[in-house]
Amino acid sequence: MIASHCKRQLLQCILHHTCRAALSLPSAGATNVPKVCIIGTGPAGFYTAMKLIKEHPSVCVDMYEKLAVPHGLVRYGVAPDHPEVKNCINQFTSVANTDRCFFLGNVTIGKDVTVPELRDNYHAVVVASGAWEDRKLNIPGEENMLSARRLVGWYNGLPQDSWLKPPLHQAEHAVVVGQGNVALDVARILLSPVDRLKSFDVPEAVLEQLSQSRVRRVTLLGRRAPQHVAFTTKELREMTKIDSFGYDVRSEDCHHLPAYSENLERARRRLLQLVHQCSLDSLTTTTRERIWALRFLRSPCAVTVQDGVVTGLTLSRNRLEGDRAVPTGDTEELACDLVVRSAGYMGTKFDPALPYREDTGTIANVNSRVTGLPGVYATGWAGSGPVGVIVSTMTDSFQCAKIILKDLEQHQDTSPKQGKDTVLPLLQSRGVKVVLQPGAERILSTEAELGANLGKLREKITSHESMLEIADSAQSNSASDQKKDAAPQSPGNVYWRFCSRLCSKTNVLNCELQQHWLSCLGTPCCGHAPIVAMRPLWPCAHCGHAPVVAMRPLLPCAHCCHVFLTVTRNGGSQRAPDLSVV
Amino acid sequence: QSGKIIPVVGKIGETLLQVARNYKIDLEGACEGSLACSTCHVYADPRLFKFSMPTDREYDYIDLAYSPRDNSRLGCQVSVDKRIEGMVFEIPRATRNLTVDGYVPKPH
Numbered sequence: 112m113i114a115s116h117c118k119r120q121l122l123q124c125i126l127h128h129t130c131r132a133a134l135s136l137p138s139a140g141a142t143n144v145p146k147v148c149i150i151g152t153g154p155a156g157f158y159t160a161m162k163l164i165k166e167h168p169s170v171c172v173d174m175y176e177k178l179a180v181p182h183g184l185v186r187y188g189v190a191p192d193h194p195e196v197k198n199c200i201n202q203f204t205s206v207a208n209t210d211r212c213f214f215l216g217n218v219t220i221g222k223d224v225t226v227p228e229l230r231d232n233y234h235a236v237v238v239a240s241g242a243w244e245d246r247k248l249n250i251p252g253e254e255n256m257l258s259a260r261r262l263v264g265w266y267n268g269l270p271q272d273s274w275l276k277p278p279l280h281q282a283e284h285a286v287v288v289g290q291g292n293v294a295l296d297v298a299r300i301l302l303s304p305v306d307r308l309k310s311f312d313v314p315e316a317v318l319e320q321l322s323q324s325r326v327r328r329v330t331l332l333g334r335r336a337p338q339h340v341a342f343t344t345k346e347l348r349e350m351t352k353i354d355s356f357g358y359d360v361r362s363e364d365c366h367h368l369p370a371y372s373e374n375l376e377r378a379r380r381r382l383l384q385l386v387h388q389c390s391l392d393s394l395t396t397t398t399r400e401r402i403w404a405l406r407f408l409r410s411p412c413a414v415t416v417q418d419g420v421v422t423g424l425t426l427s428r429n430r431l432e433g434d435r436a437v438p439t440g441d442t443e444e445l446a447c448d449l450v451v452r453s454a455g456y457m458g459t460k461f462d463p464a465l466p467y468r469e470d471t472g473t474i475a476n477v478n479s480r481v482t483g484l485p486g487v488y489a490t491g492w493a494g495s496g497p498v499g500v501i502v503s504t505m506t507d508s509f510q511c512a513k514i515i516l517k518d519l520e521q522h523q524d525t526s527p528k529q530g531k532d533t534v535l536p537l538l539q540s541r542g543v544k545v546v547l548q549p550g551a552e553r554i555l556s557t558e559a560e561l562g563a564n565l566g567k568l569r570e571k572i573t574s575h576e577s578m579l580e581i582a583d584s585a586q587s588n589s590a591s592d593q594k595k596d597a598a599p600q601s602p603g604n605v606y607w608r609f610c611s612r613l614c615s616k617t618n619v620l621n622c623e624l625q626q627h628w629l630s631c632l633g634t635p636c637c638g639h640a641p642i643v644a645m646r647p648l649w650p651c652a653h654c655g656h657a658p659v660v661a662m663r664p665l666l667p668c669a670h671c672c673h674v675f676l677t678v679t680r681n682g683g684s685q686r687a688p689d690l691s692v693v
Numbered sequence: 694q695s696g697k698i699i700p701v702v703g704k705i706g707e708t709l710l711q712v713a714r715n716y717k718i719d720l721e722g723a724c725e726g727s728l729a730c731s732t733c734h735v736y737a738d739p740r741l742f743k744f745s746m747p748t749d750r751e752y753d754y755i756d757l758a759y760s761p762r763d764n765s766r767l768g769c770q771v772s773v774d775k776r777i778e779g780m781v782f783e784i785p786r787a788t789r790n791l792t793v794d795g796y797v798p799k800p801h
Contacts, residue, residue: 195729202723345753377763378756500757501723502731 145170145519146530148229150220151239152176153183155491157203158505159237162512164211170516173233173531174207176216178270179546179578180554181207183241185501187269190296191311192303194568199501207548213531215538216546217579221462223543224534230486232529234522235515238465238474238481238489239508242456242497246472248288252414255421259287259297259453266300266321268314268571270578278420279324282448286424288411289453290333291341295350297451298329302401304355312562312569326449330404334429335436337365337386337407338372344382350403351389357399358389364407365390412442414450423447456497471496479511480518488515550582557581698781703773709735709782710768720784726769731758733768738780745771760785 147163149156152174160172180186182200189196206212220226220240229236245260247253257277264272285301287294300308305322313321333340340347350356365387372383389405396402408429415423423446429436457472466475466482473496474481474489481487481494488494490511491504499507519525538545546554554572561570572578703712710733713720721732731754747755747766755765768782 193729195724195727198725198727198729199723201725343753344756345750348749348753378761381752381756500730502734502758505721505723505732506759 143169143525143527145234145525146173146232146528147171147235147237147515148173148175148233148530148534149237149239150175150229151183151241151491151493152181152203152214152216153239153241153491154185154199154203154501154504155239155241155493155508156183156237157181157199157206158508159239159490159512159515160212161202161206162509163515164206164209166512166516167519169211170519171211171213171530173213173215173534175218175220176214176546177219179216179575179582180551181214181216187264187267189267190263190300191267191308191313192299194311196501214546214548214551215531215535216551216582217544218538219461223538223541226462226464226484226487228537229534230484232533234486234519234525234528236487237511237515238487238493239491240458240461240493242458242472242492244457244459244472245452246455246457248411248452248454250412250414252416253452255414255416256288256450256452259289259293259451260456262297262451263293266313266317268312268317268573270573270575273314273316273573276320278449279320279326281420282324282326284328284330284447285326285449285451286330286332286445286447287451287453288332289341289455290331290339290405291453291455292343292346294331294451294453295342295346297453298331298403299350299353299356301326302329302356302403303353304401307353307355310567312558312567312571314571314573315565316573327400328402328404330406330445330447332409332411332426333405333407334410335408335434336431337368337405338383339434340382340386340405344378344385347382347385347389351385351392355399355401357396357402358393359397359402359404360386360389360393361406362390362393364405408436409443409445410436410438411450415444421448421450424450456492458493458497479507479514486518544579544583546579546582547586550586553585554578554581705772705774707773708769709733709766709771709773712773713768713784718784720768722769728754728767728770730754731767734758734761734785735766735768735771736762736783736785737764737766737771738777738782739764741766741771741777741780744776758785 145167147170149160149172156174156176160174163170163172174181176183182203185197185200185203207214218224220229226236243260245258248256261272261275262277265275265277279301285298287297300321301324303321305318308321309318351358368383368387372380375383386405408431409426410429411424412427413425414421415425423444426443426445427438428441428443430439431437458467458474459472460467464484465487466484467473468475474493476482476489476494479488479490479494481489488511490508492499494511495507535545555569558569558571562568564570572581699716699718701712701716701718703709703715707715708726710720710722710726713733714722720735722730723732724730726733728750734755742764747770751767751770754767755761758765766782771777771782
């Protein structure tokens with residue numbers, strides 16, 4: 112139901128933007144229109160844009176995104192089994208579709224264009240780039256630990272993590288270092304039977320790997336005591352209500368909680384009450400097949416590896432001094448097959464012009480104003496550190512927008528700025544394949560369509576190049592024909608990549624392309640769906656016609672995750688190159 | 694947020710969030726009323742609690758809102774019915790603590 116709703120909305124949006132592109136008016140250089148650019152299109156970016164546009168009659172907001180698609184952590188961080196949290200995307204889409212908002216995807220600030228260059232072209236620059244790196248523990252054997260951030264990226268289809276092959280098929284006991292919401296998410300996804308996950312938006316290739324998983328126990332380690340857990344009540348409650356999950360929380364670890372939490376404020380008290388209740392209920396659930404466990408006052412000090420395979424963790428036992436964890440000097444071994452580090456995220460210094468704080472991984476700022484850089488602001492996790500859910504980011508971003516508007520009003524010099532009128536051609540001259548709104552929407556609508564075919568919310572495209580191809584075909588189409596079967600005017604950049612087991616039927620293209628592909632999909636001759644190739648295709652051996660634009664994108668190959676058959680009309684005939692295997 | 698009291702009329706069964714929307718009152722609903730965020734947080738008239746209590750799950754989200762109070766509710770979970778006639782619901786002014794780099798002193 113959600114998929115079709117999105118489709119309707121997105122189709123309307125594509126039409127709207129096509130009209131806009133056709134009418135592109137040259138922008139008068141000298142305008143009083145304030146131009147703001149926002150780096151990052153997650154919640155921080157969009158809530159800032161939303162407030163700016165709402166509170167100012169003419170401000171134009173250009174939103175820069177390093178990926179080909181927007182939405183940041185809402186798309187790549189929120190767990191797949193929490194789809195309602197992602198409803199905010201609908202509001203973001205409305206903002207993106209206003210005339211005063213412009214999306215520029217596949218642009219890396221600091222590499223493709225710099226912050227100083229943005230400052231030259233905008234009245235205000237907003238850093239809403241989030242926190243995409245993870246904090247390390249700096250212990251021996253850490254290279255054998257899986258980063259939770261990577262794992263989350265992997266099961267959420269983030270292209271840069273799509274290559275991950277966590278050894279789930281040879282792991283029964285996984286240990287997660289950390290007791291935050293991300294740690295709970297990881298535990299829940301690792302422990303869930305695949306059937307529980309398959310209707311959401313986990314990529315097919317990931318579902319296949321998860322179906323081979325033998326993980327049946329996940330232990331979450333906390334450096335300190337139960338009263339210091341960083342996860343929140345709703346997430347913990349959810350873990351107790353999944354039918355197939357049992358849990359193991361020791362009563363000796365938690366018996367002090369009722370007395371301890373008596374005078375705490377309600378939120379904390381309810382959380383600790385729930386932790387205590389888990390310790391009481393544990394016994395009745397440990398007969399279940401899948402168990403999550405909490406262990407406290409333990410810090411990992413080394414990962415033990417044998418023959419290249421993780422066999423355990425050496426843990427330091429801690430005690431509390433007030434609220435601080437202090438090692439006792441005792442250690443113990445915890446046997447396990449997989450270790451995941453979930454010790455928090457960190458922002459990065461992606462442009463030398465930005466004052467970066469190494470200790471917190473944030474851009475130095477006071478009340479959103481970046482230190483020493485007038486006209487530059489930071490909001491969301493980039494400015495405040497990687498803590499907080501949607502409501503706190505939204506509040507922070509609304510306030511940032513208000514501060515920006517106040518500064519714009521008080522600024523004496525309102526010389527006109529060119530904004531994207533200068534920056535977009537600059538990027539294009541640097542060879543950057545900028546993804547615009549129609550391109551991003553085509554990617555998202557393609558995913559929804561694919562998902563609908565598979566009975567799930569969406570089938571995410573996990574290859575960055577595939578996304579660029581889809582965007583390119585949408586953008587080159589949008590200037591002229593809106594008809595689905597219109598071929599682009601030029602061959603475009605078509606790449607083909609074959610997975611290691613070549614489907615012999617892909618060598619031969621039928622003029623009725625869709626028919627051929629459907630038949631290939633129906634009874635795959637090699638077990639693999641057709642995929643993107645590395646070089647242009649030659650004319651069909653059966654009918655002599657040059658390949659045409661595929662009517663619809665196709666299923667990703669379950670083995671190599673490559674997707675989409677995108678073929679363009681290449682005009683003349685070409686001698687068929689030999690297909691080599693990549 | 695301006696301190697004004699805005700009289701509103703809602704249909705039976707509509708949620709407070711929907712009513713706020715109808716009147717273009719600034720009450721956010723990021724998750725669109727699906728009980729998955731805390732953005733529609735309101736302080737409710739205490740009389741509401743005589744017949745309408747939050748579920749555990751609603752309390753879990755109220756816990757994450759700014760300055761929750763004993764009379765906090767989520768606007769998407771309170772429905773209009775005859776009994777709420779005349780009640781006043783206050784939209785909290787959410788302000789972030791003014792800090793440097795978002796630093797919050799924490800004991801550890």
